Amino acid sequence: MTYGPGLWPWVIGACVAAYLIKLSGYLIPRRWLDHPAFLRIAAGMTVGLLASLTVVNAVATGQQVVADARLVALGAAAVALLLRAPFLVVVIVGAVAAALARLAGLP
């Protein structure tokens, strides 16, 4: 089925909401941002967000936690990082590991 022009208001509305959410974070007064406690919390949140993004991308499928070829990619990337591989190499290792794991039959 197709939705046709009736869907446009919802498409536009969702787009506007997405942009306003993004913009809201830039409207915080600069003097708050220079407070030492805020900077410390911002630095801590950076590590937290990166760790959380890594986990979500490695095991989340919707609301399920699943073990599939992405975990193999995570392990392979960790090994590459231990061997001090540069960023691009780590990314390629992750892709190749996931592709090979799927060839081998993993979901």
Place this chain on the structure above:
Amino acid sequence: MALLDLVRDSPGVRSGLSIAAAVGLYGISFGALSVTTGLSVLQTCVLSLVMFTGGSQFAFIGVLGGGGAPAAALGAASLLGLRNGVYAMQLNALLKPPAVHRPLLAHVTIDESVATGLAQSSLQERRRGTWTAGVGIFVLWNVFTLVGALVGDQLGDPRQWGLDGAAVAAFLALLWPRLRAAEPIATAVACALVTVLTIPVLPPGTPILAAAVVAALIAWVWHRVRAGRDPLLARETR
């Protein structure tokens, strides 16, 4: 050539370009899936151009595809996009963008651009990384959305090529250099655990918000404890 020198010498630009290539290609899946769900090619392209936050876009068409109402699709997409507000706060604090850049920077404030930018070690590299990843993904994501919308599923699933593995590896590589002291390691482990535990119970996209709250609490408590132990630091912060 100056541009090539920049690519060679700037870790931020290099990381940004690598992640843009891996993530931009995913636009094909979105384009194909969106048209299959019943959106027009134009509606599909507007979502990638204007909404421009992959998770929310997939949620929007996912709810519709599952038989949900358009209002529910809007709600799911917005909930999933809330983390971009937290990212924006982070970029505002750490990049100190001039006021005129903010409306444009807001548009490219997404998982990958923020992760690339925050992982760099100097202000200049943070800015370069964020903009390279953000604009690079914007261009490729939109080109490949159109390709996917036009050719449909004929190219196959990008997961077959391991692109989802590339994303996992990229996020780990961005996190890795920060794990050199007790506080960041404790934060990373706690946030990884919170994420795994909340994935089944929170709406998709929001476990990252839970992790952000936990990370902020750890940073706050760690700071208070150190301030309590060290009278000089304590005086400084009061």
